Amino acid sequence: MPKNLELFLTFARISASCFGGGYAMLPFFQRELVLKKKWLTDEQLLDLTAVAQCTPGVIAVNTATFCGYRVYGFRGAVFATLGVLFPPILIVLVISAFFWSFAENPWVQYALTGVRACVCALIINSAIKLGKKAILDVPAFLVFLVVFLLAAFVGLSPAILVICAGCFGLA
Numbered sequence: 560m561p562k563n564l565e566l567f568l569t570f571a572r573i574s575a576s577c578f579g580g581g582y583a584m585l586p587f588f589q590r591e592l593v594l595k596k597k598w599l600t601d602e603q604l605l606d607l608t609a610v611a612q613c614t615p616g617v618i619a620v621n622t623a624t625f626c627g628y629r630v631y632g633f634r635g636a637v638f639a640t641l642g643v644l645f646p647p648i649l650i651v652l653v654i655s656a657f658f659w660s661f662a663e664n665p666w667v668q669y670a671l672t673g674v675r676a677c678v679c680a681l682i683i684n685s686a687i688k689l690g691k692k693a694i695l696d697v698p699a700f701l702v703f704l705v706v707f708l709l710a711a712f713v714g715l716s717p718a719i720l721v722i723c724a725g726c727f728g729l730a
């Protein structure tokens with residue numbers, strides 16, 4: 560299979576089978592790109608995800624673009640981005656045509672409640688896995704703790720927190 564097609568299909572499969580946004584996709588990215596395909600290491604995926612978080616746009620699309628670029632260059636970035644975007648666009652178009660006719664259905668509401676709980680669990684799982692790889696020493700733990708407390712209880716802008724954490728890391 561041509562490399563670009565394989566990249567497109569890999570990201571399309573992840574995107575089509577994952578619900579809940581970019582953070583919920585992180586364990587799928589890790590399983591497919593690191594464990595199965597061996598295109599990236601855990602550290603590379605962590606770094607690309609960190610950069611994707613810091614750049615404007617949707618984290619899943621940014622991560623796919625950066626991963627595609629890392630694996631196959633510019634063409635890889637284009638095909639990974641198209642792959643991660645194609646299934647949701649298709650699904651949203653189909654659902655939007657019918658959503659309002661069944662949105663109030665109790666069975667749909669129950670299903671969405673279950674999906675939301677599942678997505679929360681997947682995000683927490685991703686955070687724990689990423690944390691194990693990112694928090695390797697006391698200074699990194701202190702940065703994590705300060706940023707977590709400021710984000711959770713003070714409500715500082717994520718952009719300010721990222722810039723400050725980056726400056727601390729450089730120092």
